[in-house]
Amino acid sequence: MNTTTPPLLGLMMDVPLNVSSLIAHAARHFGDTEIVSRRVEGDLHRYTYRSCDKRAKQLAQALIALNVQPGERIATLAWNGYRHLEAYYGTTGFGAVCHTVNPRLFPEQIAWIINDASDSYVMFDTTFARLIDELAPRCPRVRGWIAFADDAQLPALQSTTPLTSYETLLEAYDGAFDWPLLDERLASYLCYTSGTTGNPKGALYSHRSTVLHAFGASLPDAMGLSARDAVLPVVPMFHVNAWGIAHAAPLTGAKLVLPGNRLDGKSLFELMEAERVTCSNGVPTVWLGLLDYMKQAGVRPSTLKRTGIGGSACPPAMLRSFEEDYGVEAIHGWGMTEMSPIGTLAKLNWEQSQRPPEQQRRLREKQGHAIYGVDMKIVGDDGRELPWDGVAFGELYVRGPWVIERYFQKNDSALVDGWLPTGDVATIDRDGFMRITDRSKDLIKSGGEWISSIDLENVAIAHPAVAEAACVACAHPKWCQRPLLVIVRRKDAELTRAELLAFFAGKVAKWWIPDDVVFVDELPHTATGKLHKLKLREMFREHVLPPA
């Protein structure tokens, strides 16, 4: 019995986790369930998972006929819509890689990304025709530009750009195509981070990671999707696969409602009501728009049950407004492009749900609890794990099957001892709830101690006269760095420096109170709507703090 025996393998079917299996499942088992899309032309397009699968297969046939090889990158520059969804499945389904590009970046950044990825085709919504004219000359290796349109809607591009209409491309094929079984480790999607420093970096997902993430995203304590839901991803499909909704919806048979480029509060509200949307996910900015619209118009959602809020920290007032004013569960979450993106969600366990409301609220304002598939830890400057006491803060590290090992085109692992450093600084409390206290580079070091810029922004934003707040470090002769607040006042509101600083009294430690306030008309944002702290630091590098 001491001899080594060969490993005993389980005797299960060897079925690879392929992205195509998601749309194939929906087509076969939820064939009549609808996908409703707001088109850039303004009208609503409706069809079913069965039709989506068929057209995705037509696209695969067309791309194969164009000699697109497995592993080749096909870019998209598009809003959330049915053709974009077909592009997801019609590329990955035969082994090509779907490279979703953020059209909100500057043209030179987009061109850099397309060239870095060596994209061979670019599919785009016709609203981006002018952008394509700027990109095409800079992207000589792109073999063709495919407009999400029929021939009649084909935009006029500069004559040298090789242009095809998507519908013409599809027309020639019948969709009689079997999704091949692919090695699940093959690349599925390529998403570049919108790094505020240096060039963007690509996260290259695998079929396996995409499918496992779709399972995780569907769980009751994540999006909780079922075949009775209608889910509206406000988060763009060019931003980390719409947080996995484009995969979780077909997995669970949820109806998909895709809002196109109309993301204002009124358009979203009307689409939600018309299509009995139960669940929607997006960044705080769009929810502000929705909440403002509902308040002004005096309307309430009749079917919406849950909103997922992530991408940047959610103001506590937003959580309260959704729940107390509208009876909509608002779930704060956190993730990153490098993790497909879901990492944590602020859902309570049973014991936590029995605590006094104020304690529950404080937990739910944090970024939340790791879902199965993600592990996390915080480490100190010495690299050692810090305690989960809600006080100690250190850099957040993550790992799991849907976390990247390294960036596209980079030879070096991005990991430290098998964990990915996130660049975020966080605490984790005894309940396992993580709270981002800052980006590591945004922390303010005053007299050798750290001050969280996000904590100070959260206090400022709670002032009724403040529309937006940013906090950055200013050089200080004695303390090395001190916090400076940059504030956008609410329209028609009045607020002085002294009034705002007085508002901090009792809310943070005395030595955390900012040294100065600057009022501006607007704050700089990144292409994904996050505060552009790097630019702010540059803008206020020379700012002279008043004497204490």
Added chain:
Amino acid sequence: MNTTTPPLLGLMMDVPLNVSSLIAHAARHFGDTEIVSRRVEGDLHRYTYRSCDKRAKQLAQALIALNVQPGERIATLAWNGYRHLEAYYGTTGFGAVCHTVNPRLFPEQIAWIINDASDSYVMFDTTFARLIDELAPRCPRVRGWIAFADDAQLPALQSTTPLTSYETLLEAYDGAFDWPLLDERLASYLCYTSGTTGNPKGALYSHRSTVLHAFGASLPDAMGLSARDAVLPVVPMFHVNAWGIAHAAPLTGAKLVLPGNRLDGKSLFELMEAERVTCSNGVPTVWLGLLDYMKQAGVRPSTLKRTGIGGSACPPAMLRSFEEDYGVEAIHGWGMTEMSPIGTLAKLNWEQSQRPPEQQRRLREKQGHAIYGVDMKIVGDDGRELPWDGVAFGELYVRGPWVIERYFQKNDSALVDGWLPTGDVATIDRDGFMRITDRSKDLIKSGGEWISSIDLENVAIAHPAVAEAACVACAHPKWCQRPLLVIVRRKDAELTRAELLAFFAGKVAKWWIPDDVVFVDELPHTATGKLHKLKLREMFREHVLPPA
């Protein structure tokens, strides 16, 4: 561009799907969540996921010290309890295989299974001490018998049986053990089917299939488990891993309530109430017990929200009683040992949930809808796929990553063209809802046409005087086979052959109405509580049908 390039792999972390990752996740992220177990001694035992993980590690240390090698099979003969759960993780966690044996089988069958599996150790609940005395002499290759007890509770076995107490085994180890990362294709669990014909056959799951199944089982349209749930598996842990609950609960952070050997209605009800159980799963027989108890005692569950019912077809009256009398959602499902076991669940999609109540009910009485991870089809005698029209019936075939490819110790694939034939005969309707019409060997062929024995049983069981009904084929000179009903009357109820046959009028086609009725005191059942049709056919092979 025409040259073949090497495959482009995604750049994600290579994290194998290991069973140990489930308990590790629960220990780290739901460390304080409880596992409550009714012990065979009668008392309740309570501890947390954190303690469970530690003790599972102690067990792994102990087994490794006993020179148990990866791939070796360790048997369990035990009820649902915390030590059984530790055995799940403490064996699979280091690469051994947990072989759950059904203690309700006959001793000779159990011995045959233990020998077929070459189990090296057997862990057992002390209630099975007499059984162990019968088994030990027949299982000479078992190196040791481990009683789930401390030394004081150690049962007296025949002197030659090498016996250890589980607690003594664990005491020597400290749990300072890191779960190794294992190849996810390695075997995890071995479960034998309780075949009614021939010897039992083993399904050998892999770590990968177990974890993927746990994801599927947790989804909102499956068990819908969250960290606010408390789940009580009535289905035994010796029966297909308690339908995956022992894995789905730590994945989602649900509290686990394990009922031991007290499965009567009163005990279950009281445990559910005491431990605020929200969700419970089991076979119709135990639910009959619970419903009877609640009715007699005039009590209602205060926390129970959902019951999952499977293992054999659920009588429609049971679904109605749970929902209409007690407000508990009752979910009918179907699966088999060969598929880990979940295949279908009768959960409606949105459109279906808008239909008239009677139509909804008819759908929900079927076995249900395939969940992602499972595909199914029905095929005719010629092997071709039959339409999904709710009328055509043929053998049900399944496939997916948690379906077996072949049986343990068998060289031949169990598949036909990549699909597993289930031996069940079914229809699938336009909604994708599957209904088992029969086991293929239980169908009755009358005049060249098939009659479903299950349909006839369902009509009979709806008669208020019928406690249990079975329908089998009798030889018939003209029609080849004709249906015979075997009936157990309800206590104190009166019912004649003519009355029962008259009850069929208008409910089934005239030519389906059984030719005869035999009243018996009880029906034969298999070890898992299913009707033993093979034995019934033998019993009534010589039965002479009355003239038409």
